[in-house]
Each structure stands twice: as structure tokens, then as C-alpha cells.
Amino acid sequence: MSQTQNGVLVKVRNLVKYFPVTRGLIIARHVADIKAVDDVSFAIHKGETLGLVGESGSGKTTVGKCLLRLYEPTSGQIVFDGVDLCKLDEASLRELRVKMQPIYQDPYSSLNPRHTVADIVSEPLIVHGLASGRRARERVDELLQMVGLDPEFAERYPHMFSGGQRQRIGVARAIATRPAFIVCDEPVSALDVSIQSQIVNLLGDLKSQLNLTLLFISHDLSVVRHISNRIAVMYLGRIVELAPSRNLYDEPLHPYSQALLSAIPIPDPEIEEKRRRIILKGEIPSLLNPPPGCTFHPRCPVAIDICSKQVPEFREISGRWVACHLVK
Amino acid sequence: MLLQVRDLKTYFDTRKGPVKAVDGVSYDVDRGEIVALVGESGCGKTVSALSLIQLIPVPPGKIVSGQAVFEGKDLLKMNGDEIHEVRGRRIAVVFQEPMTSLNPVLTIGRQLTEGLMEHKIKSAKEAEDEAVKLLEQVGIVDGRRRLNQYPDQFSGGMRQRVMLAIALACRPGLIIADEPTTAVDVTVQAQLLELLVGLTKNAGVALMLITHNMGVVAKYAHRINVMYAGRIVERAATKELFKKPLHPYTRALLSCIPRLDEVQGARLCTIQGQPPDLVRRPPGCAFVPRCAEAREECSQEWPSLREVFPEHSVACILYQ
Numbered sequence: 125m126s127q128t129q130n131g132v133l134v135k136v137r138n139l140v141k142y143f144p145v146t147r148g149l150i151i152a153r154h155v156a157d158i159k160a161v162d163d164v165s166f167a168i169h170k171g172e173t174l175g176l177v178g179e180s181g182s183g184k185t186t187v188g189k190c191l192l193r194l195y196e197p198t199s200g201q202i203v204f205d206g207v208d209l210c211k212l213d214e215a216s217l218r219e220l221r222v223k224m225q226p227i228y229q230d231p232y233s234s235l236n237p238r239h240t241v242a243d244i245v246s247e248p249l250i251v252h253g254l255a256s257g258r259r260a261r262e263r264v265d266e267l268l269q270m271v272g273l274d275p276e277f278a279e280r281y282p283h284m285f286s287g288g289q290r291q292r293i294g295v296a297r298a299i300a301t302r303p304a305f306i307v308c309d310e311p312v313s314a315l316d317v318s319i320q321s322q323i324v325n326l327l328g329d330l331k332s333q334l335n336l337t338l339l340f341i342s343h344d345l346s347v348v349r350h351i352s353n354r355i356a357v358m359y360l361g362r363i364v365e366l367a368p369s370r371n372l373y374d375e376p377l378h379p380y381s382q383a384l385l386s387a388i389p390i391p392d393p394e395i396e397e398k399r400r401r402i403i404l405k406g407e408i409p410s411l412l413n414p415p416p417g418c419t420f421h422p423r424c425p426v427a428i429d430i431c432s433k434q435v436p437e438f439r440e441i442s443g444r445w446v447a448c449h450l451v452k
Numbered sequence: 453m454l455l456q457v458r459d460l461k462t463y464f465d466t467r468k469g470p471v472k473a474v475d476g477v478s479y480d481v482d483r484g485e486i487v488a489l490v491g492e493s494g495c496g497k498t499v500s501a502l503s504l505i506q507l508i509p510v511p512p513g514k515i516v517s518g519q520a521v522f523e524g525k526d527l528l529k530m531n532g533d534e535i536h537e538v539r540g541r542r543i544a545v546v547f548q549e550p551m552t553s554l555n556p557v558l559t560i561g562r563q564l565t566e567g568l569m570e571h572k573i574k575s576a577k578e579a580e581d582e583a584v585k586l587l588e589q590v591g592i593v594d595g596r597r598r599l600n601q602y603p604d605q606f607s608g609g610m611r612q613r614v615m616l617a618i619a620l621a622c623r624p625g626l627i628i629a630d631e632p633t634t635a636v637d638v639t640v641q642a643q644l645l646e647l648l649v650g651l652t653k654n655a656g657v658a659l660m661l662i663t664h665n666m667g668v669v670a671k672y673a674h675r676i677n678v679m680y681a682g683r684i685v686e687r688a689a690t691k692e693l694f695k696k697p698l699h700p701y702t703r704a705l706l707s708c709i710p711r712l713d714e715v716q717g718a719r720l721c722t723i724q725g726q727p728p729d730l731v732r733r734p735p736g737c738a739f740v741p742r743c744a745e746a747r748e749e750c751s752q753e754w755p756s757l758r759e760v761f762p763e764h765s766v767a768c769i770l771y772q
Contacts, residue, residue: 179637286726316492317664318723318742321708325720343638350710350720373712387642389667390712393691396671403646404639407609 133305133337134168134191139200141186145412158411160186162361164200165438166445168305173331173338175352175369177345177384181408182358184341188307191339192224193217205304222252225298229310231290235282241268241293242278248300267296270333271326288319292326299330309341324351345388349373357381360419361411367444377446379427380420418449426450454625454658455481455504460518460528462496462503465511471730474500475682477518478757481626481658486649488661488669488690491679494727497662500679501628505539506530523625540567544619546612546648548631553615554603560614561599567621586617590647609640616648620655627652630662645672666709670694678702681728681738684757688764698766700743737769745770 141161146152161183168174178184189195191202193209202209207220225248228234235244245267246260255263265275271292282290291311298306308327312320328351331338342348348355349369356366357380365378376382383402390396404423409415415422421431430449438447462474474496481487489497502508504520504527520527527538544567547553555563564586565579574582580599587595590613603611612632619627632648633641649672652659661673669676669690676693678686678701686699697703707721725742734740736751743750750769757767 179639288726316727317666317709318492318705318727321710321720321722322724324710325722328719345638346710346712349712350714383639385712387638388712389665389671391666391670391694391706391709392711392713393670393694395713396667401642401646403642405643407607407640408637 131170132167133170133172133205134339135201135203136167136187136191137165137201137203139164139187139190139202140198141183141190141195142198156412159361159414160411161190161197162414164358164361164363166356166363166366168337168339170304170337171335172354173340173352175348175355176339176341176358177343177348177355178358179343179384179408181360181411183361183411184343184358185309187358188226188309188339188341192221192226192307194226218252222248222254222301223303224305224307225301225303227291227294227298227306227308227311230314231287231294232282232314234294235290237282240279240281241273244282244293245278245296245300248297252301254301263300264296267300270299270330271296272322286319287315288322291315291319291323295323295326295330299334299336302334303336305337305339307339307341310343311340312347313342313344320347327351345385357384360408360414362419362447363438363445364420364448365444365446367446371444377441377444377451378420378448379424379450383425418447453480454483454485454523456519456521457500457504458519458521460500460503460520461516462499462508462513463516464513466731468731472682472733473513473730474503476756477679477682477684479677479684479687481660483625484653484656484658486652486659486661486672486674488663488673488676489679490663490666490669490676492664492727494730495679496682497679498630501630501660501662502545503528504628505543505545506535507539507545537571540624541571541573541622542624543626543628544622544624546615546619546627546629546632548634551608551611554611556603559600559602560606564599564614564618564621567618571622573622582621583617586621587614589620589651590614590617592617608636609644612636612640612644613647616644616651620651620657623655624657626658626660628660628662631664632661633668634663634665666706678705681733682730683738683754683767685739685768686766687757688761692761692764696761696764698760698764698771699739699768700745700770701739704742704744737767 139161140163142157142159144154145156147155176184190197197210242264245264249255249260264278268275273292312323340351352369354368355372356363359380365381376385383404386402406423417432417434418436421427436447436449438445458478460474460477464471464473477500491497503515515528518528561583564583568574568579583599584595587598592598592613633644673690675689677684680701686702697706704723708723723742728738737754740746740750755767755769755772757765759765760771
């Protein structure tokens with residue numbers, strides 16, 4: 125694998141993913157595109173956790189799936205450890221997949237109910253030819269211990285576990301191949317708060333133990349802030365702001381980031397009394413027909429003329445990135 | 453007092469044995485007050501509220517004992533016709549799922565006016581005018597045209613607004629809001645909660661807010677009941693509870709939530725172990741296996757809720 129510059133592990137440039145909408149049963153006519161991801165660029169540094177937040181339909185999951193090339197990007201470039209993923213053939217891609225793994229949201233549907241825990245956790249090892257037989261089994265025991273599960277559970281089936289335990293199984297599967305990069309797609313959203321914190325801490329511990337780089341996708345800003353070094357905020361297929369976590373929370377620049385942060389109530393009544401909230405009007409527009417110019421302008425409390433006409437450039441301002449005409 | 457619930461027990465029969473979903477819950481709701489029931493999934497918060505209007509499936513569910521005096525009458529002793537008169541008219545419910553709680557084959561207008569006509573409050577013509585007004589109140593413009601549309605023509609947030617309008621239609625005394633904003637996005641959640649709280653305040657309606665989101669209760673509730681394994685383990689006014697949580701569960705719960713305003717990099721506190729199994733619940737306090745301060749006596753008996761400070765009650769042996 126070639127040397128990467130500046131410690132960047134993943135570099136995404138002008139990533140675009142459209143899903144075609146077709147009409148007609150026999151002769152499918154291409155009538156429109158759902159612009160799930162529309163020109164997104166960012167980099168993830170080695171050993172970093174990049175948070176990706178946004179509401180439903182903002183394109184955050186699609187970005188994650190493109191990075192693992194589970195989706196074929198429409199255009200753009202994804203460079204992983206110096207290799208352009210979009211140019212790889214099946215065989216080389218399969219080889220590279222050892223290094224990048226997913227953790228999914230729903231611990232109920234992402235584990236095969238007919239497979240034992242040992243089957244599930246050892247599958248990536250066997251598929252990639254890393255271990256088999258007794259060696260694989262030993263590795264399963266080791267992995268289960270790493271995620272805080274008793275190796276005796278290995279012969280059990282997923283339905284015998286609670287949500288939090290299942291998510292631990294999902295984590296064990298993800299780290300089985302000793303990956304460098306894990307895409308965590310809403311890994312704690314389906315869990316109760318008392319269990320959420322267990323999994324968040326587990327991911328944090330494993331990250332430093334195994335020297336992992338994480339993309340942490342979530343709609344829950346409080347969790348993302350807790351775990352991420354930098355955060356990218358998405359709205360309607362575009363990144364509107366990317367900043368170190370602390371800066372984003374102390375001083376969000378984009379009006380959407382400001383509204384999103386202020387919409388989240390803080391569990392402290394005395395702070396809540398004094399907080400000023402920005403209540404946005406309306407809902408997220410359709411991706412089929414996004415508004416022209418800045419896609420946020422119809423809901424933006426400070427929009428001006430130019431916002432509806434010209435797409436704001438995603439540009440760097442003292443170490444942070446923002447796409448807004450009003451930010452100087 | 454608008455509603456007084458005493459020692460409510462609702463069990464569900466399963467093959468493994470009875471699940472004590474609600475096991476001796478008592479609470480009050482005053483007129484115009486916002487009372488929260490908070491807790492994690494399976495703690496009995498929804499069942500304890502829906503039991504009031506007998507909206508639990510029987511069988512397997514069964515209200516084993518208890519009293520729920522609402523506007524002077526015991527709801528749990530009412531027969532089918534009597535409780536029918538209360539549902540929708542005096543106590544309305546806003547459910548979590550705006551996608552499934554509206555009937556997809558009936559127009560919005562029909563669903564909005566159903567309560568008014570069923571309870572013979574308004575004639576068909578009057579009900580329609582009222583429905584337009586209600587839609588306006590919840591921020592849906594062009595109500596007259598919208599009445600003839602079906603739920604699939606509304607977005608998630610809009611449907612939840614329609615649910616609010618339906619709940620308000622008969623001017624009830626109490627609205628039970630069961631995770632009203634869990635299924636919508638945060639920016640829409642903020643809109644809906646402001647609307648719900650504003651409307652109930654204007655109409656003098658009491659609100660029972662069922663949620664797992666501690667941020668939401670901190671912002672809106674007047675009083676909070678914290679539930680665990682089918683019981684209320686702590687109750688206090690909102691500020692008091694956040695400033696001085698007493699029960700080890702409440703304290704742990706509050707400290708394990710990541711906060712927007714926290715110092716970054718700190719490790720999250722966790723509650724060890726798993727939520728309790730309600731079928732094979734041991735005799736003592738259900739939180740014992742996860743409690744850092746449990747003593748030997750804790751496994752013998754679950755202490756009842758006791759007032760230890762004015763208006764602040766807790767069910768824990770540490771404060772007996």
C-alpha cells in the first residue's frame with residue numbers, strides 16, 4: 125500500500141450519488157434523479173473520528189455506503205490509503221475490504237438469526253481467508269472478550285441477546301479482520317440511553333486500542349459530539365459545515381448548524397430556561413426537486429437574495445469549512 | 453386534582469408467565485399541568501398511561517388492581533360505553549408513530565371530525581368548520597382543501613400536526629402524548645413540541661408526556677415521574693429532580709446521557725448490565741443487579757415511594 129500524505133486515510137472529492145427514478149414497467153424511462161449526495165468533499169485523518177450528522181434524507185448513510193463502495197458512486201473520487209476505490213476491480217476491492225468494515229444501526233436485522241454468534245463473528249475471517257477451523261474459533265473467543273461478551277455465548281443465536289449485546293456482536297464482527305477504518309452507521313440509535321453509553325465507551329476504547337479511524341454517522345448530535353474529533357453537518361445531500369467538534373458547538377457558522385444545535389434540548393432545566401432556540405419553519409424538501417441555490421434557503425431565517433440563485437461554495441475559513449453566502 | 457392514579461397494576465400473560473408491566477404505580481395530574489413519565493423501553497410508562505382509558509389489549513393484558521379517578525369518576529371501573537364517552541372526548545392520545553396512527557383510507561377531514569360527531573358535540577357542517585379551525589391552529593394553512601386529502605399526502609411532521617388537531621378537537625381535559633416526537637427529525641421535533649405545549653397551555657389542557665428523552669422533559673415538564681421495571685422510583689418537580697436526583701437509577705441515568713454542553717473527551721458514565729427481565733423479577737428492588745450502592749437488604753423488599761423532601765419522593769432504601 126502506498127504512503128499517504130499528511131496522515132489522511134480517506135479522501136473524498138466531489139462525491140455524487142444519484143438514484144435514478146424510472147417509470148414504466150417494460151421500458152423503464154429515466155424520469156428524474158434523487159440527488160442523495162450532491163458534490164461532497166472531505167478527508168478523514170488517520171486515527172480520527174469524523175462525525176457525520178444530519179436529519180433523515182440528508183444523505184449521510186449514502187456517503188457511508190459509497191465509502192465502502194457498497195454503493196457505486198455516480199461520480200467523484202474516493203481515495204482510501206492512497207488507492208482510488210472507484211477505479212478498483214472486484215478482486216482488488218475485496219482485498220481492500222479487509223481494511224474497512226461497517227457497523228449498522230439495527231442490531232436486530234443486521235445479524236442473521238439462523239447463524240450462531242461464532243458463525244457471525246468468524247464469517248469475515250473465513251470469507252477473506254484470514255483464518256478457519258480452530259484458529260477462527262480462537263479468534264472469535266478473543267473478539268468476544270474484547271467487546272465485553274462471555275466467549276461461552278459463541279454457540280448461541282442472536283435472538284437470545286438483548287439489543288446492547290447484539291450491537292457488541294456487530295462490533296466484534298467489524299473488528300474481526302483488524303480493519304483500519306470502520307463506518308459506524310447510527311450504531312447506538314436503536315438502544316436505550318443506559319446501553320447507549322456502554323457501546324459509545326466500547327467504541328472509544330477499541331478505537332484507541334486498535335488504532336482505528338472511524339466515520340460515525342448519526343442524527344444524535346450529543347452522541348456525535350461526545351465521540352468525534354471533527355464533525356460534518358449534512359443537509360439535503362451536501363455538507364454545509366465541517367469543523368472541529370468544539371468549534372462547531374461553541375460557535376456554529378452555518379444557519380442550519382445553528383438551528384440544529386439549538387433544537388436539541390439539554391437535560392438541565394435551568395440551562396434550558398435561558399437558552400434561545402431557533403425554531404425552523406417547514407420540513408426538509410424533497411430530494412427529487414431540491415430548491416435552487418443554497419438548498420437550505422427556504423427554511424433559513426437569515427436568507428438573502430443571492431441564496432436562492434447561487435449555490436454557495438464550500439470553502440475554508442480558519443481551519444473550518446462552511447458553505448454559506450453570509451459567512452465572511 | 454384532575455387525575456389520581458393509585459396502585460395501578462397491569463399484567464400481561466405470556467407463555468413464560470405473567471409480565472408485571474405496571475406493578476403498583478400511583479401518580480397525580482393537576483389541571484393544566486405537564487407531567488412526565490420517563491424511563492427506558494419496557495419500564496411500563498406507556499402501559500401505565502394507556503391502562504387509564506382501557507386501551508390495552510385484553511387478553512393478554514389485564515388491569516389487576518388500582519384506581520384512576522378522573523374528574524371524580526374511577527376510569528378503571530367504567531364499562532365499555534362509559535369509557536367510550538371519555539376516550540377522545542375527555543382524555544385524548546397522541547401516539548408516537550405519525551405514519552401508522554392515522555387511517556390511510558380515510559380523509560384527514562373524516563378523521564378530524566370523527567370525535568366531534570361520535571360524541572355528538574357538533575353536526576356534520578359545524579364539525580367541518582371546526583376542523584378547518586383546528587388545522588389552522590396546528591399551523592396547516594389551506595385547511596378546507598386539506599380536509600379532503602389522505603394521510604399519504606402529508607409529510608411525517610404534518611401528520612403529527614394532524615394528530616395534535618384530532619387530540620384537541622373535543623377540548624379534552626387531559627392529553628396523553630406517548631413519545632410524540634420520537635419518530636421525527638430534531639428540527640421538526642422542536643416545532644411540534646413548541647406547538648403541543650403552547651396549545652395545551654392556551655386551552656388549559658393537562659398533558660401527560662411519555663418519553664425517554666431527558667432533554668425534552670427538562671425543557672417542558674412541570675413534574676417528573678421516573679419509572680423502572682414497572683414502578684415509579686422517583687418523583688419530583690423538574691428543577692428539583694435535575695438538581696438533586698436521589699435514586700441511584702435516576703442519578704445514573706442523568707449521568708450517562710451525553711450532553712451538548714459537556715466537557716469533551718470525558719468518559720461517559722454507564723449503567724452496568726441489562727434492563728430487568730419482567731417475568732423473573734427477583735423480590736427486592738429491581739435495580740439491585742445494576743446498582744452501585746446496593747446493600748444486602750435491597751434484595752429482600754422493594755421499598756415503596758416515600759416523600760423525603762417536600763414534593764420529592766423516592767423508592768430506595770438509602771432514604772428510608
